[in-house]
């Protein structure tokens with residue numbers, strides 16, 4: 089099956105038909121939302137793509153994660169396929185970004201493949217049906233893998249009123265998500281990333297934690313483009329507000345080191361196209377950020393690592409750098425539906441080779457080696 093996707097289907101879709109990436113995404117989600125309501129189809133998928141591994145399971149935030157590989161935010165913004173993700177082998181899935189007000193996002197085209205770089209460029213701008221719509225959809229959901237809900241600020245809400253906007257979504261969705269993420273790191277909502285400054289982030293976290301009363305794990309998702317001292321300040325704040333973890337990282341606004349120079353669909357140089365880059369170009373930086381957070385906290389604050397994961401090796405690097413959980417988005421587009429199973433098999437092999445009893449023992453283990461040496 090993996091060969092079918094990578095050697096036949098992907099070349100046909102990406103090059104032969106040169107299918108518009110957003111069109112393809114919409115069609116994929118349409119099919120998945122259909123599968124979402126069929127127990128039979130989901131069990132067929134699970135048969136093909138699922139992978140059981142007790143050694144990869146862990147307990148975190150009072151939740152059970154059957155494995156550490158999750159779907160990153162942005163793929164299923166409106167939760168239309170919330171029941172399906174476990175059938176592709178994912179141990180958890182993050183829905184959203186959802187905003188309090190429904191919004192159309194930025195004008196199209198707004199999603200591009202950078203095939204030579206194993207990357208994507210997107211400036212979707214939080215296109216989503218709004219928190220109330222996600223609420224009614226999730227009320228129909230059957231219980232399954234842990235579901236995270238990623239919250240963003242509505243475009244029409246001024247930055248000064250951001251806390252109220254996040255809070256509005258959180259109030260509606262609190263009973264329906266297993267963990268929540270404050271997204272202040274998308275490059276595609278004007279000014280959003282300025283909310284990463286601690287004086288701006290503080291009132292948002294304060295409002296959410298007051299409402300939360302420690303009932304649900306709350307995390308913050310950060311950009312890869314922050315300086316280390318800014319990351320350290322966010323980590324301090326996260327600890328002060330007793331957040332449950334940090335998601336590192338979102339897409340990058342950097343354009344250096346790319347092979348792709350021109351976007352064929354717009355005929356503009358890549359340096360003139362707004363948006364965030366995901367996939368292979370963000371891999372190393374996101375792992376560096378994970379490493380820095382782990383070092384600062386000595387592993388006391390769980391990290392969800394995301395950015396450029398395509399293989400077991402990539403996931404292992406993030407886990408041993410300090411990530412308790414790992415998410416994928418762009419890798420899944422390139423590698424196809426067998427990707428999670430392949431990663432899980434590879435992680436089991438690495439546990440075996442390194443002599444770790446469990447996944448938990450491997451988290452942050454590259455730091456310990458460095459200390460011993």
Ligand SMILES: Cc1cc2nc3c(=O)[nH]c(=O)nc-3n(C[C@H](O)[C@H](O)[C@H](O)COP(=O)(O)O)c2cc1C
Pocket residue numbers: 160161162163165184185199208210212214238271274309337338339365366367368370394395396397415416417418419
């Ligand atoms: C098309 C697209 C849309 C995305 N939308 C969101 C989003 O709505 N919220 C969010 O927090 N991250 C979003 N992301 C970022 C991913 O969740 C992830 O942090 C980033 O792409 C790095 O992981 P990757 O290299 O595995 O894709 C999006 C990424 C892509 C490619």
